[in-house]
Every structure is written in C-alpha cells, then in structure tokens.
Amino acid sequence: MVKRAGRNLISISDLADADLEFILDRGVELSTKQPRRQLGPLEGAVVGIYFRKTSTRTRTAFSSGALRLGAHTIAFGPDDLQTVTGESVADTAHVMAGMIDILVARTAGSPEELRQLGAHEQMPVVNAMSSAEHPTQALADLTTLRARFGTLRGRRILYVGEGNNTAASLALALSRFEGVELELRTPPGYGLDEATLARARDNCLRSSASVRERHDMAELPHGVDVVYTTRWQTTGTTKSDADWRTTFRPFRVESELWETSSDALFMHDLPAHREDEVSAEVLDGPASIAFEQAWNKMYSAMAVLEWCRS
Structure with a gap:
C-alpha cells in the first residue's frame, strides 16, 4: 500500500x-x-x-x-x-x-x-x-527571532564568522522577509559562495530586504537587533590553510561589539568553543539566547x- x-x-x-x-x-x-x-x-x-x-x-x-x-x-x-x-x-x-x-x-x-x-x-x-x-537550523533561528520580536519585518542581523552552511541557510531565509537587513562579516576566503549570495539577493528584490557581505570588521553597523556567530570548525569540514586561525581571529565575537548595539541579542547555533569564536563573557552573558535557540x-x-x- x-x-x-x-x-x-x-x-x-x-x-x-x-x-x-x-x-x-x-x-x-x-x-x-x-x-x-x-x-x-x-x-x-x-x-x-x-x-x-x-x-x-x-x-x-x-x-x-x-x-x-x-x-x-x-x-x-x-x-x-x-x-x-x-x-x-x-x-x-x-x-x-x-x-x-x-x-x-x-x-x-x-x-x-x-x-x-x-x-x-x-x-x-x-x-x-x-x-x-543547514535549513532546519535557520528555521529554528527564525522561530526564535519571531518568538522574541513578534515579527521578522525590519530586523537587523549582524553575522560574524565563516560563510558556512548555517550562514547560507540564514541568508536564504532572512532575505525573504520585508525590510530585513543581514550583514555578513566573513574572513577573507571563507565567505558565502556566489551562487548562494545571488539567490539571496534575488529574494531581496521581492522583499525589500538586503544582504551584504564584507571580509573585515571595520565600520560595523550600529543598532543591530542580533549578533550571530557559529563555531569556526564546521562539522564534517576541514580547512586547507594551516594558518587559518590567524585569518579568523579578528572575527571573534567579544563584548566590545555591544558598544554600538547595546540592546542586541546574541545567537549561536552551537556547539560553541568558548574563547575561540566567542568569549565566555558573551556566550554566558545577559544578551545570549543561544540555549533558548537550541531548545527551539x-x-x-x-x-x-x-x-x-x-
């Protein structure tokens, strides 16, 4: 049957x-x-x-x-x-x-x-x-954001770290909501692939959202709603550059990022490596909803x- x-x-x-x-x-x-x-x-x-x-x-x-x-x-x-x-x-x-x-x-x-x-x-x-x-991760993330903010419309998200499968799904999902601004700061050589960026930007044409990517940590946006990062060693992947940690180090999430976005929430898809991609102060701090995000x-x-x- x-x-x-x-x-x-x-x-x-x-x-x-x-x-x-x-x-x-x-x-x-x-x-x-x-x-x-x-x-x-x-x-x-x-x-x-x-x-x-x-x-x-x-x-x-x-x-x-x-x-x-x-x-x-x-x-x-x-x-x-x-x-x-x-x-x-x-x-x-x-x-x-x-x-x-x-x-x-x-x-x-x-x-x-x-x-x-x-x-x-x-x-x-x-x-x-x-x-x-990693589409089900993005769905859990957006569920968490909707539960927190009531709507995704107009949310401003700063993503810091590798342009991995989590970043790809976030870009493809968030770009479908009206007025969302997603800024990705990814290490040189570790950004989103061009095909994913193109698909996300096609979504933006319909939704009036924006997806931008830079490969430095200068001139960060002010007043974002969320700072998001992932661990630097994505499950099942390796990096060909033996000195990749030097390239990634400026993209570590620390409390200084909150100087221009004091009300921002912190999200992480977990597992986290404290003092690697994120400081323990941030991960365990009052802005962090990483474990709520995991439960969702x-x-x-x-x-x-x-x-x-x-």
Missing part, C-alpha cells in the same frame, strides 16, 4: 512563502505550549533518523520531536546501511520508502544525495545538514515534521 505523499525539505528554497510562515508560526506555537507529551499528529508514523555525522541538538530535536508527535523512530548510524558495502543511494531510498514515513538525514555531503533519497514522494526527506545548507530546535523540528506530512 502506498503511504500518504509528503514534501521534502532539502533547501530553504524548497519552501513556498506560505510554507515558511506555517513552520515558523507552528514552531512558535509549540514553543509557547512546551508540550511534554505526545500530541498525536504523527500517530503511527515511522521516522528514520539517519546521521552520518555527529550531532547533539539536531538529532535530539528530531528524535524527541517525532516521539512527542506520536511517531516511532528508527536510528541509523554512519555504518548501518548497505551503502557502505556498495549499494546505490537510489536503491537504498527505493527500499526505505516502502517502510519509513519520513527520513531525517545528515550527510554533510552534497545535497544531490539527499535529492536521491527524497526521490520517492511517499517518503519525505528532511535535510538535517549538508555541505551546502525541537519545536521547529516538530513543525517541520508536521509540514512534511501535511
């Missing part, structure tokens, strides 16, 4: 505006209710949790979120599937699609592998992080799972 069709979330760009609004609204609603028991929308469903790379927040968020929605979960580690013995991704997906209702996958590889996994409409696939994007991953994950089956 063919199961109910669903929808993939491989890229933020897979979401129509209405889909994006639904996920954010539902995530905020769930975070307000803070459900501690099963809610039932996925009653009887089976959610596969396939992670080839380490994860604390994303894996726990989707596992816990699926259980709270009434689903059962099956966890797969990096060496559990026959792809390690030579079976094709396409064949693996064909088999799994007859047994699993939603697959949440972290490959840290090319998004093309996730597209192959999601080729069967009866098994929606959620990108829990690839080399190009579960509520956002629940919203994504509901959307996949809606």
Whole structure:
C-alpha cells in the first residue's frame, strides 16, 4: 500500500512563502505550549533518523520531536546501511520508502544525495545538514527571532564568522522577509559562495530586504537587533590553510561589539568553543539566547515534521 505523499525539505528554497510562515508560526506555537507529551499528529508514523555525522541538538530535536508527535523512530548510524558495502543511494531510498514515513538525514555531503533519497514522494526527506545548507537550523533561528520580536519585518542581523552552511541557510531565509537587513562579516576566503549570495539577493528584490557581505570588521553597523556567530570548525569540514586561525581571529565575537548595539541579542547555533569564536563573557552573558535557540530546535523540528506530512 502506498503511504500518504509528503514534501521534502532539502533547501530553504524548497519552501513556498506560505510554507515558511506555517513552520515558523507552528514552531512558535509549540514553543509557547512546551508540550511534554505526545500530541498525536504523527500517530503511527515511522521516522528514520539517519546521521552520518555527529550531532547533539539536531538529532535530539528530531528524535524527541517525532516521539512527542506520536511517531516511532528508527536510528541509523554512519555504518548501518548497505551503502557502505556498495549499494546505490537510489536503491537504498527505493527500499526505505516502502517502510519509513519520513527520513531525517545528515550527510554533510552534497545535497544531490539527499535529492536521491527524497526521490520517492511517499517518503519525505528532511535535510538535517549538508555541505551546502543547514535549513532546519535557520528555521529554528527564525522561530526564535519571531518568538522574541513578534515579527521578522525590519530586523537587523549582524553575522560574524565563516560563510558556512548555517550562514547560507540564514541568508536564504532572512532575505525573504520585508525590510530585513543581514550583514555578513566573513574572513577573507571563507565567505558565502556566489551562487548562494545571488539567490539571496534575488529574494531581496521581492522583499525589500538586503544582504551584504564584507571580509573585515571595520565600520560595523550600529543598532543591530542580533549578533550571530557559529563555531569556526564546521562539522564534517576541514580547512586547507594551516594558518587559518590567524585569518579568523579578528572575527571573534567579544563584548566590545555591544558598544554600538547595546540592546542586541546574541545567537549561536552551537556547539560553541568558548574563547575561540566567542568569549565566555558573551556566550554566558545577559544578551545570549543561544540555549533558548537550541531548545527551539525541537519545536521547529516538530513543525517541520508536521509540514512534511501535511
């Protein structure tokens, strides 16, 4: 019997505006209710949790979120599937699609592998992080911002650090909201790729948002709402430059950044390396909502799972 069709979330760009609004609204609603028991929308469903790379927040968020929605979960580690013995991704997906209702996958590889996994409409696939994007992180971040500010319209965000998959998804998501200003300060040679920037700027033409990128820390914007950073060593990646820390050092987030944005909140996708990309004073300080942001991953994950089956 063919199961109910669903929808993939491989890229933020897979979401129509209405889909994006639904996920954010539902995530905020769930975070307000803070459900501690099963809610039932996925009653009887089976959610596969396939992670080839380490994860604390994303894996726990989707596992816990699926259980709270009434689903059962099956966890797969990096060496559990026959792809390690030579079976094709396409064949693996064909088999799994007859047994699993939603697959949440972290490959840290090319998004093309996730597209192959999601080729069967009866098994929606959620990108829990690839080399190009981390869409569910951006959804958790925007859920946190909406819960805090009530609206994303006109928010001003300063992103400091590598132009990695988190930065890419943030740029693609925030650029869709009216009047948002996203300023990225990325180390030379470690910025967003041109294709992602071009997609974000295309979004800006519709939304009157702006996305700017510079590779220095001079003339920072004043009065931003949020300062955001990520760890310098993204999961599953390495840097070819042996002296990369010297290049990154000026982009460390310290309390001095609040001299011109005294009311700014601090966000971090975690895990954090204190005294590396961010000082402990900032991470543990009154402006930090990094752990609230992490908790919201579960509520956002629940919203994504509901959307996949809606």
